[in-house]
Amino acid sequence: MKPWTDADLERLLTNPEHQDNPLLPALEWLQQREQAQRKQLEKLLRIADCSDGIARSQTHELLEQYDKQLRRLEKITRISDRYQHSLMELNEQLKQAAQQDPLTKLANRRLLMARLGEEVERCRRGASPFTLVMLDADHFKRINDDFGHEMGDRALCMMAETIVQQLRGYDLCARWGGEEFLLLLPQTELEQACHIVERVMAAVRGVRLEKEEQLRLSISAGLAMYQPDENVDLTINRADAALIQAKKNGRDQLQIART
Numbered sequence: 001m002k003p004w005t006d007a008d009l010e011r012l013l014t015n016p017e018h019q020d021n022p023l024l025p026a027l028e029w030l031q032q033r034e035q036a037q038r039k040q041l042e043k044l045l046r047i048a049d050c051s052d053g054i055a056r057s058q059t060h061e062l063l064e065q066y067d068k069q070l071r072r073l074e075k076i077t078r079i080s081d082r083y084q085h086s087l088m089e090l091n092e093q094l095k096q097a098a099q100q101d102p103l104t105k106l107a108n109r110r111l112l113m114a115r116l117g118e119e120v121e122r123c124r125r126g127a128s129p130f131t132l133v134m135l136d137a138d139h140f141k142r143i144n145d146d147f148g149h150e151m152g153d154r155a156l157c158m159m160a161e162t163i164v165q166q167l168r169g170y171d172l173c174a175r176w177g178g179e180e181f182l183l184l185l186p187q188t189e190l191e192q193a194c195h196i197v198e199r200v201m202a203a204v205r206g207v208r209l210e211k212e213e214q215l216r217l218s219i220s221a222g223l224a225m226y227q228p229d230e231n232v233d234l235t236i237n238r239a240d241a242a243l244i245q246a247k248k249n250g251r252d253q254l255q256i257a258r259t
């Protein structure tokens with residue numbers, strides 16, 4: 001049997017032949033109810049479609065917001081990485097500045113005293129003794145007077161570089177004062193220290209600053225070997241006294257400290 005359509009039903013209900021059929025009112029009632037239900041269903045479907053659209057656009061909006069937050073977070077992370085990196089660099093620079101002489105870039109007194117403390121400890125634990133060498137540029141005032149303070153600065157830097165080149169990796173050269181340097185030679189007894197210092201003095205004599213052919217440099221040195229249980233300040237003083245003696249003896253030479 002072919003399915004009933006609305007038109008078939010309408011024809012049946014309006015057919016004068018069936019006007020007296022007792023089922024007619026029931027059929028009309030069923031038709032009206034079916035139409036009402038259909039309308040209701042269509043309405044519900046429209047609402048469902050609409051809310052589906054809203055849900056879709058809300059989801060899209062949320063995804064966009066999420067992407068935006070993610071990009072913002074990535075940007076913040078990049079900035080924070082850069083910030084952390086520059087903080088670390090700054091920290092490193094500060095650390096260096098606290099331990100370095102700004103002119104010659106050598107270790108400063110603070111770093112040398114720290115290393116000296118460690119060396120004394122090592123010596124107390126039975127390692128072989130170390131030697132300290134106080135170095136002082138000769139007649140440096142004349143260099144400044146004859147060639148100018150700026151050239152004096154360059155001469156100091158050249159001297160520092162030359163001294164370091166003659167040392168071993170574990171030795172330390174610090175700028176002690178104006179034109180004074182202090183060498184820490186770990187695990188080095190006097191005889192070996194003398195060889196090192198003679199090498200340093202010879203190298204300083206050979207320094208030539210371009211354009212200033214007349215400029216000649218030399219240094220005097222006082223050596224003191226650390227004595228077990230000696231206060232290290234005393235070792236420094238002994239090296240200093242030996243240096244004064246080297247100056248008195250005519251400069252450009254080394255002198256060994258008395259114990």
Ligand SMILES: Nc1nc2c(ncn2[C@@H]2O[C@H](COP(=O)(O)OP(=O)(O)OP(=O)(O)O)[C@@H](O)[C@H]2O)c(=O)[nH]1
Pocket residue numbers: 103136137138139140141142144148149150151152153156177178179247251
């Ligand atoms: N250009 C320059 N000169 C410095 C610096 N520090 C110290 N000096 C100079 O070094 C000279 C040291 O002079 P003095 O202590 O009289 O000693 P000197 O002329 O080297 O003579 P002796 O040590 O006796 O051989 C002074 O003229 C200081 O101004 C510095 O950083 N740069």
